[in-house]
Amino acid sequence: xxxxxxVLVLTNPCDVTADVVLRLLAERxxxxxxxxxxxxxxAGASLTATYRPGGQxxxxxxxxxxxDTTRVRSVWVRRPSPYGGPPALAGxxxxxxxxxALWGAGGILASLPGARYLNHPWNNRAAEFKPSQLSTAQRCxxxxxxxxxxxxxxxxxxxxxxxxGGVVYKPLWNTPYRVExxxxxxxxxxxCGSEITDAVSVCPHMFQARVDKAFDVRVTAVGGRLxxxxxxxxxxxxxxRQDLMTCTAVEVIESVAxxxxxxxxxxxxxxxxxxxxxxxxxxxxxxECNPNGQWAWQPARTTAAIARAIADLLExxxxx
Numbered sequence: 611x612x613x614x615x616x617v618l619v620l621t622n623p624c625d626v627t628a629d630v631v632l633r634l635l636a637e638r639x640x641x642x643x644x645x646x647x648x649x650x651x652x653a654g655a656s657l658t659a660t661y662r663p664g665g666q667x668x669x670x671x672x673x674x675x676x677x678d679t680t681r682v683r684s685v686w687v688r689r690p691s692p693y694g695g696p697p698a699l700a701g702x703x704x705x706x707x708x709x710x711a712l713w714g715a716g717g718i719l720a721s722l723p724g725a726r727y728l729n730h731p732w733n734n735r736a737a738e739f740k741p742s743q744l745s746t747a748q749r750c751x752x753x754x755x756x757x758x759x760x761x762x763x764x765x766x767x768x769x770x771x772x773x774x775g776g777v778v779y780k781p782l783w784n785t786p787y788r789v790e791x792x793x794x795x796x797x798x799x800x801x802c803g804s805e806i807t808d809a810v811s812v813c814p815h816m817f818q819a820r821v822d823k824a825f826d827v828r829v830t831a832v833g834g835r836l837x838x839x840x841x842x843x844x845x846x847x848x849x850x851r852q853d854l855m856t857c858t859a860v861e862v863i864e865s866v867a868x869x870x871x872x873x874x875x876x877x878x879x880x881x882x883x884x885x886x887x888x889x890x891x892x893x894x895x896x897x898e899c900n901p902n903g904q905w906a907w908q909p910a911r912t913t914a915a916i917a918r919a920i921a922d923l924l925e926x927x928x929x930x
Contacts, residue, residue, distance in 0.1 A: 615681045616641040617924045618670075620719065621688035622649070627906040628688045630913070634921040643670065643677045647715050648691035659718045666723055683927030684726040685719065686920070687734060687902070726928040728920065729879050729901055737877045737901040740782050740816060744896075750872040751865070752896035755887075756819040763810040769817050771803040776820035778846060798847035820846070821895045823887035829862055830905050830912075831870050831882045832919035838862040839908050840888075857909050866894050873899065880923065 617640055621628045628644075635642050650672060651657060659668040659679070668679030693716065695708035720731050727733075736742065740759075747754050758769045759782070770777045781796045788794055800820060826841040826848055840860035841848050848855050862870070866886070874882055883903025886894045905916050 615683035615927065616643050616677055617684045617686065618642075618677070618682045618719075618722075618725075619644045619686045619688060620647060620690045621686075622646050622691045625689050627904060628686070630906055630917045631686070631920050631924070634917055635924065638921070638925060640925050643672065643675050645670065645672060646691050647719060648693040648711070651711060651715055652696045657715050657718055668718065668722070679718070679722050680724070682722050682725045684728065684924040685722060686728050686924055687731045689902070724928060726923065726926070727880075728923055729881055733878045734901045737879055737882075737899065738783075740780070740898060742877075743899055746873055746876055747869075747896040747899075750876060751869040752873070753893055754896050755821055757816065758818075759814050759816045761811050761814045763806055763808050766810050766815060766817055767803050767806045770801060770806060773819045775822060776800055777802075777817050778820050780816045780818060782814060782816050795849075797845075797850050800846060821887035822889055823895075824890045825888055827860060827862075827886040827888055827894065828908070829866070829870060829884040829886065830903075830908070830916050831874060831879075831884065832916060833880055833923055834871070835919045836862045836867055836870060837908075837912050837916055837919075839912055852907070857912075859909060859912055863892075863894065869896075877901070881920070 617635060619628055619632065619642060621644065623646060632642055632644070645655065647655075647657070655670070655672045657668070657670050659666065666680065670677040670679055693708045693712040695704035695706075695711070699707055716731070720727075729737075744754055744757055756769075756773065758765060760766055760769075777800065778798050779801045780798050784796070786793070787796060801817070826843065828839045828841060830837045830839075838860040839857050842856040843851070844854055845851055870882070870884060873884075874880070879901050881901065883900040883905060885897040885899070887897055888894050906913050908916070
């Protein structure tokens with residue numbers, strides 16, 4: 611019968627990207643349990659962990675499965691919903707329940723003995739801080755555009771005016787934002803010195819020298835395997851109008867491949883979605899690394915290859 615240990619997938623029910631990998635695991639007859647802990651634990655699912663002399667035991671029960679948590683070979687932390695608390699509660703009661711779920715269930719699911727994590731949720735969170743990304747990227751040998759993160763308006767104005775090639779503003783976190791009640795995305799955009807007001811003092815802002823790029827590249831790293839896609843777009847931020855974006859496979863140059871490997875090792879990541887701006891002279895400038903970035907939007911062959919690489923790691927389980 612072989613190893614029948616399960617793969618635990620933590621994600622929301624609308625995650626179609628996860629479905630691509632789950633189909634592969636089903637074809638390989640790998641048992642899978644899918645859980646959205648922030649929602650499912652308020653809708654009939656239960657999670658128990660017991661700590662006694664001799665070891666740790668646990669049980670996860672969902673509407674269709676019962677899982678011995680000591681028999682999990684891999685945990686894929688995809689896109690679980692936030693821990694929001696039971697909808698029937700309100701105010702401080704709901705906040706209390708949400709916090710207990712995060713620190714209780716979240717702690718259990720992040721410490722399953724003998725499981726491979728792709729990626730570990732705590733490593734994901736640590737790797738999402740953009741200043742940390744830039745610092746790590748420099749140490750690992752990437753080219754990084756001149757950047758300032760500041761809440762000092764004068765520092766921001768000086769930085770913008772001193773870069774004649776242009777400066778762009780980037781949010782430090784994709785906070786949900788609404789304008790007149792409608793969801794609104796804050797894209798990367800070019801700024802000039804006259805736009806820098808004292809409002810900068812409200813919170814840190816990130817400004818970066820604009821790279822005179824010929825094209826963008828997304829490098830998706832899964833373990834030691836790299837998948838590069840060249841992106842053509844009329845926009846500074848290619849995410850703005852993806853209907854105008856073109857994608858073709860591209861080879862990842864050796865110096866970037868080495869830096870990617872070093873970056874993943876330093877931040878203890880197995881998966882990472884790296885974005886680069888490439889100049890006409892062939893210089894690859896590191897822009898960011900999303901430790902849990904989407905990948906199923908890429909060309910079909912690349913998407914299929916990434917899915918297989920993820921499925922391979924989840925099937926393999928921990929290195930022993």
